Amino acid sequence: MLLNKRVTAVLSASLLTLACQVSQAADSLNFVSWGGTTQDAQKAAWAEPFTKSSNIKVVQDGPTDYGKLKAMVESGNVQWDVVDVEADFALRAAAEGLLEPLDFKTIQRDRIDPRFVSDHGVGSFFFSFVLGYNEGKLGANKPVDWSALFDTKTYPGKRALYKWPSPGVLELALLADGVPADKLYPLDLDRAFKKLDTIKKDIVWWGGGAQSQQLLASGEASLGQFWNGRVYALQQDGAPVGVSWKQNLVMADFLVVPKGAKNKDAAMKFLANAASAQGQAEFANQTAYAPVNLDSVSLLKPELAPNLPTAYAQDQVTLDFAYWAKNGPAIATRWNEWLVK
Amino acid sequence: MKVAINALQSATGASATGAQGAAMKSSPSLRQRWRGSRNLLPALLFLGLFFFAPLIGLLLRGVLEPVPGLGNYEQLFANSAYARVLFNTFSVAGLVTLISVLLGFPLAWAITLVPRGWGRWLLNIVLLSMWTSLLARTYSWLVLLQASGVINKALMAMGIIDAPLEMVHNLTGVVIGMSYIMIPFIVLPLQATMQAIDPMVLQAGSICGASPWTNFFKVFLPLCRSGLFSGALMVFVMSLGYYVTPALLGGAQNMMLPEFIVQQVQSFLNWGLASAAAALLIVITLVLFYFYLKLQPESPVGNAR
Numbered sequence: 001m002l003l004n005k006r007v008t009a010v011l012s013a014s015l016l017t018l019a020c021q022v023s024q025a026a027d028s029l030n031f032v033s034w035g036g037t038t039q040d041a042q043k044a045a046w047a048e049p050f051t052k053s054s055n056i057k058v059v060q061d062g063p064t065d066y067g068k069l070k071a072m073v074e075s076g077n078v079q080w081d082v083v084d085v086e087a088d089f090a091l092r093a094a095a096e097g098l099l100e101p102l103d104f105k106t107i108q109r110d111r112i113d114p115r116f117v118s119d120h121g122v123g124s125f126f127f128s129f130v131l132g133y134n135e136g137k138l139g140a141n142k143p144v145d146w147s148a149l150f151d152t153k154t155y156p157g158k159r160a161l162y163k164w165p166s167p168g169v170l171e172l173a174l175l176a177d178g179v180p181a182d183k184l185y186p187l188d189l190d191r192a193f194k195k196l197d198t199i200k201k202d203i204v205w206w207g208g209g210a211q212s213q214q215l216l217a218s219g220e221a222s223l224g225q226f227w228n229g230r231v232y233a234l235q236q237d238g239a240p241v242g243v244s245w246k247q248n249l250v251m252a253d254f255l256v257v258p259k260g261a262k263n264k265d266a267a268m269k270f271l272a273n274a275a276s277a278q279g280q281a282e283f284a285n286q287t288a289y290a291p292v293n294l295d296s297v298s299l300l301k302p303e304l305a306p307n308l309p310t311a312y313a314q315d316q317v318t319l320d321f322a323y324w325a326k327n328g329p330a331i332a333t334r335w336n337e338w339l340v341k
Numbered sequence: 342m343k344v345a346i347n348a349l350q351s352a353t354g355a356s357a358t359g360a361q362g363a364a365m366k367s368s369p370s371l372r373q374r375w376r377g378s379r380n381l382l383p384a385l386l387f388l389g390l391f392f393f394a395p396l397i398g399l400l401l402r403g404v405l406e407p408v409p410g411l412g413n414y415e416q417l418f419a420n421s422a423y424a425r426v427l428f429n430t431f432s433v434a435g436l437v438t439l440i441s442v443l444l445g446f447p448l449a450w451a452i453t454l455v456p457r458g459w460g461r462w463l464l465n466i467v468l469l470s471m472w473t474s475l476l477a478r479t480y481s482w483l484v485l486l487q488a489s490g491v492i493n494k495a496l497m498a499m500g501i502i503d504a505p506l507e508m509v510h511n512l513t514g515v516v517i518g519m520s521y522i523m524i525p526f527i528v529l530p531l532q533a534t535m536q537a538i539d540p541m542v543l544q545a546g547s548i549c550g551a552s553p554w555t556n557f558f559k560v561f562l563p564l565c566r567s568g569l570f571s572g573a574l575m576v577f578v579m580s581l582g583y584y585v586t587p588a589l590l591g592g593a594q595n596m597m598l599p600e601f602i603v604q605q606v607q608s609f610l611n612w613g614l615a616s617a618a619a620a621l622l623i624v625i626t627l628v629l630f631y632f633y634l635k636l637q638p639e640s641p642v643g644n645a646r
Binding site: 065066067070089092093096158163164165166203204205207211214218219220328329332333336337339340341 | 420421422423425426429480483487488489510588589592593594595596601604606607608609610611612
């Protein structure tokens with residue numbers, strides 16, 4: 001009897017392991033993004049419907065870490081199948097051979113805004129750096145474009161700018177200095193830093209979305225450069241925050257597949273679904289980030305549409321990801337020098 | 342009286358016997374000294390595999406990537422901005438250490454002096470602050486210190502200041518935030534050291550005619566030295582590598598080396614330059630550590646007198 005019990009235990013244990021192996025063998029992929037509400041929305045808009053229709057399980061992981069991605073590819077043990085990265089990084093990583101080329105037989109390239117697709121990455125979403133301001137701090141004085149940042153007399157208080165040497169700050173300084181939007185590149189670094197010098201002591205730097213919201217909502221910064229989705233979220237919460245879309249600077253996230261990803265085929269199918277009109281519209285409706293698929297615009301919630309960059313196409317200035325992918329490290333050296341000077 | 346003098350002698354003689362002990366330890370034969378060292382093998386193997394090998398790998402990257410040679414170091418030294426970053430790193434670490442010592446010392450003393458039950462409560466409060474999420478504590482400082490924060494509002498309401506003080510997004514913010522985080526690391530070793538000091542020794546000092554100040558500087562402080570040094574060293578070295586707090590409470594102008602390294606590792610995948618910067622930090626820390634050991638009579642390189 002006792003023996004019998006033991007045999008059953010062993011049997012059931014081995015069955016259990018077998019079952020585990022079977023479930024692992026079934027298709028699955030690891031999706032990596034930045035966490036927070038963005039990844040929640042990506043899960044709800046892309047992963048869950050995808051699993052339902054294709055029976056491929058999507059495991060959520062994160063946050064995105066470029067160093068980790070490089071380490072995985074170098075060691076040949078790639079745990080991530082689809083990764084959400086910034087557009088300039090996507091292009092730089094592709095140039096360094098860290099990414100798989102995408103399969104555009106599966107992914108429909110022709111309906112994606114050509115600004116947000118490359119051979120190794122397809123847009124995850126796009127967003128704008130907008131001029132946000134605290135209405136309580138500035139009163140009736142509503143700033144219009146980036147030149148307001150450099151006018152400390154009319155608009156007193158601290159300016160919140162994005163801290164990393166990445167597309168955005170230098171461009172807005174040049175625009176404020178009178179450089180026409182189509183003549184921004186190659187960036188005139190001397191001119192940009194000279195312009196930034198005039199407000200250097202008035203800048204507070206933010207490194208992440210939550211921090212930027214804290215600065216703007218509390219009035220610690222009177223105005224500044226913000227991600228449009230973050231300002232929108234503050235407005236939804238009833239914070240006295242205004243926004244100007246003039247010269248909004250367009251930036252994007254790309255979805256990429258690291259070189260040597262274990263579930264490449266499943267990853268391509270996932271990308272096709274995420275970049276589809278439906279997937280993009282669904283995600284935009286949940287986050288106030290804009291869809292990269294040209295067919296998504298008609299599927300957006302009517303009350304949300306005016307708060308998306310897609311509604312301000314004529315005011316858009318698209319940041320040049322390719323230029324940054326190539327020159328980013330050199331610009332960063334100059335940037336650091338200027339910062340600590 | 343005689344007891345008191347004996348106690349005092351044993352106290353001041355402590356360092357002398359320490360030196361003697363060190364001298365005695367070096368006299369037995371080599372074989373005796375290494376007896377039982379085989380038991381260390383697993384630990385050494387572990388350290389070698391999981392600490393030294395990656396460390397060496399890291400150092401190698403600094404001279405191998407992107408092309409073999411000293412290019413990364415050249416870039417680090419040629420650019421005055423990096424020297425500035427390095428200077429920032431050490432001055433912030435030094436300042437944080439100084440302030441944590443100045444604040445931690447009386448706190449540790451208070452914990453030792455108050456009746457036993459109270460001391461434990463105080464210690465628990467110190468520990469509690471250590472167990473709270475680092476990010477939450479850093480953000481709390483932001484709430485307190487910012488221009489529209491609690492402190493500025495209170496001071497302005499009381500009419501002490503007219504315009505808000507700038508206490509955050511600059512060096513002040515970093516030093517306040519980091520000192521707060523580091524204080525437990527100085528209080529714990531210091532309090533342990535103070536607890537072990539025989540109160541009779543201090544009594545003996547005053548019976549022998551030492552003024553309270555003399556008693557403090559000539560008797561108490563030297564006895565606290567080991568705890569003080571180890572705590573201060575720990576705080577200093579930890580401050581050198583701190584990332585979150587300076588990133589949130591500091592301004593970009595006060596960039597410290599860890600932030601620079603993160604930027605190179607994560608944004609630009611420039612691991613060669615990052616490794617070189619990390620190696621530089623290690624070397625400078627080791628040099629400082631050597632001088633620190635020099636000051637400790639008990640250590641192998643110390644000036645035993």
